[in-house]
Amino acid sequence: MPFHPACHSYEPVTIADRLFLDLRRAILEGELPAGKKISEPELASIYGVSRGSLREAISKLENCNLVTRRPNIGARIVNFSIDQLMEIYQIREAMEGMAARLAAKNMTEPELSHLKTLVARHKDSMANLERPAKNDYSQDADLDFHFCIIQGSKNQRLLTMLCQDLYDLVRFYRMRLSPAFSSTAMQEHELIVQALERRDGEMAELLMRYHVRASRDRAKQRLEAMTPEELGNH
Amino acid sequence: MPFHPACHSYEPVTIADRLFLDLRRAILEGELPAGKKISEPELASIYGVSRGSLREAISKLENCNLVTRRPNIGARIVNFSIDQLMEIYQIREAMEGMAARLAAKNMTEPELSHLKTLVARHKDSMANLERPAKNDYSQDADLDFHFCIIQGSKNQRLLTMLCQDLYDLVRFYRMRLSPAFSSTAMQEHELIVQALERRDGEMAELLMRYHVRASRDRAKQRLEAMTPEELGNH
DNA sequence: ACAGATAGGATTGTCGACAATTTTATCTTG
DNA sequence: CAAGATAAAATTGTCGACAATCCTATCTGT
Numbered sequence: 177m178p179f180h181p182a183c184h185s186y187e188p189v190t191i192a193d194r195l196f197l198d199l200r201r202a203i204l205e206g207e208l209p210a211g212k213k214i215s216e217p218e219l220a221s222i223y224g225v226s227r228g229s230l231r232e233a234i235s236k237l238e239n240c241n242l243v244t245r246r247p248n249i250g251a252r253i254v255n256f257s258i259d260q261l262m263e264i265y266q267i268r269e270a271m272e273g274m275a276a277r278l279a280a281k282n283m284t285e286p287e288l289s290h291l292k293t294l295v296a297r298h299k300d301s302m303a304n305l306e307r308p309a310k311n312d313y314s315q316d317a318d319l320d321f322h323f324c325i326i327q328g329s330k331n332q333r334l335l336t337m338l339c340q341d342l343y344d345l346v347r348f349y350r351m352r353l354s355p356a357f358s359s360t361a362m363q364e365h366e367l368i369v370q371a372l373e374r375r376d377g378e379m380a381e382l383l384m385r386y387h388v389r390a391s392r393d394r395a396k397q398r399l400e401a402m403t404p405e406e407l408g409n410h
Numbered sequence: 411m412p413f414h415p416a417c418h419s420y421e422p423v424t425i426a427d428r429l430f431l432d433l434r435r436a437i438l439e440g441e442l443p444a445g446k447k448i449s450e451p452e453l454a455s456i457y458g459v460s461r462g463s464l465r466e467a468i469s470k471l472e473n474c475n476l477v478t479r480r481p482n483i484g485a486r487i488v489n490f491s492i493d494q495l496m497e498i499y500q501i502r503e504a505m506e507g508m509a510a511r512l513a514a515k516n517m518t519e520p521e522l523s524h525l526k527t528l529v530a531r532h533k534d535s536m537a538n539l540e541r542p543a544k545n546d547y548s549q550d551a552d553l554d555f556h557f558c559i560i561q562g563s564k565n566q567r568l569l570t571m572l573c574q575d576l577y578d579l580v581r582f583y584r585m586r587l588s589p590a591f592s593s594t595a596m597q598e599h600e601l602i603v604q605a606l607e608r609r610d611g612e613m614a615e616l617l618m619r620y621h622v623r624a625s626r627d628r629a630k631q632r633l634e635a636m637t638p639e640e641l642g643n644h
Numbered sequence: 645a646c647a648g649a650t651a652g653g654a655t656t657g658t659c660g661a662c663a664a665t666t667t668t669a670t671c672t673t674g
Numbered sequence: 675c676a677a678g679a680t681a682a683a684a685t686t687g688t689c690g691a692c693a694a695t696c697c698t699a700t701c702t703g704t
Binding site (some may be wrong): 461 | 686687688689692694695696697
Binding site (some may be wrong): 192235260266271274278322334337341342361 | 421473481497504507
């Protein structure tokens with residue numbers, strides 16, 4: 177499964193839940209194109225469920241900010257916009273900076289060593305591949321890194337806000353960008369881990385904020401280098 | 411209407427929307443007590459709507475984090491917990507700090523003068539009342555202040571995340587606290603406005619973070635002074 | 645008496661049908 | 675031909691009924 181389950185790693189016990197996970201995957205993978213209107217009768221017949229269950233699933237997608245709904249008009253898959261992506265990076269800078277500060281204080285030793293092995297593995301996979309394959313797991317490894325620190329903050333609401341409300345959008349946008357593979361980002365990760373090991377919250381926050389800011393700039397550069405066709409294609 | 415409409419100031423065009431606003435008000439005012447289980451048949455008959463519409467409204471309440479749902483079991487009004495409130499303050503520190511930084515850059519002049527009059531009015535109402543009445547608008551004025559700055563950040567997603575996902579919870583908890591009325595907070599507001607006028611984003615962020623942190627400490631102190639009965643009462 | 649099994653009642657999940665609204669296609673008029 | 679009104683078609687919102695699941699009270703055996 178190519179998607180980091182994150183907070184949505186529960187067993188889908190109900191039809192609407194299963195449907196939600198299916199649709200979420202379809203949206204993130206681009207099966208359902210960005211900006212497309214969702215036709216309730218059409219999708220319901222495709223998935224072989226009633227419109228009621230479908231509407232419940234759409235509600236959940238709305239929570240993840242993957243679709244927007246307007247009364248009496250319908251639901252649309254969110255649209256790709258560079259400005260919105262930049263907005264998200266600004267929010268991530270603030271929230272993940274705080275997460276890093278808290279993680280420096282609250283992370284357990286096992287969590288820390290898990291994070292270290294994670295970064296080491298990522299480093300290895302970078303060294304072994306000159307140019308990474310398109311489906312290498314460097315992207316997921318990056319998300320794992322951030323997820324790990326957020327979890328280490330021990331702030332439950334921070335975790336759910338980031339994972340439920342923001343990270344699906346991050347995945348949505350990332351899927352539509354050419355794959356990033358920055359050794360600079362790798363080094364930034366290592367610096368953050370060192371600060372966490374020293375339990376230096378102030379420094380961890382500063383480094384995380386710098387890292388998110390730098391990632392935003394790198395994404396912006398890549399986006400501006402892409403042709404309009406590449407942008408619309410996804 | 412005693413509730414700051416914030417992002418929910420749209421015209422309720424559908425039954426589920428109207429119901430959502432009604433229930434939201436009922437929860438915030440304490441009509442529906444914290445932690446209580448929501449009985450779908452009961453509420454549906456009380457409000458004279460079908461269970462389907464009610465379920466849609468409950469979904470929206472879940473988005474605002476005012477109720478939690480578990481499959482095949484049901485929905486409950488969120489419960490009051492001091493730790494959760496502290497978590498929220500930590501998130502607010504990060505997000506509103508960023509909002510202040512951005513507002514220093516992006517706020518328009520009309521927005522700035524509106525903010526100034528708002529603070530001035532608040533200051534007057536404080537000078538005229540030795541001890542504020544329980545239903546004075548100092549609490550709403552405080553939220554107005556924060557809302558104004560978030561809006562001035564011109565980061566649309568930051569606005570919706572704070573207003574939709576967090577501020578209803580802030581109101582929920584605030585309703586259940588003895589009214590806060592701090593001249594210290596007032597002075598902190600003034601300092602922030604001055605930084606915004608100077609367009610000093612760095613300073614605005616620092617001051618806002620200090621302000622939220624101090625508010626958190628004041629809330630904690632008040633909470634620890636309250637008796638268990640006062641806490642459970644609401 | 646108490647722990648676990650069991651049946652009854654109540655609650656939630658799911659569905660199909662109908663009503664209200666929006667969208668589309670057609671027709672009229674300048 | 676274009677612009678606006680009008681009717682038909684499609685889509686969304688709402689409802690009540692049935693199925694599946696959970697909760698509760700009773701029963702049984704040790």
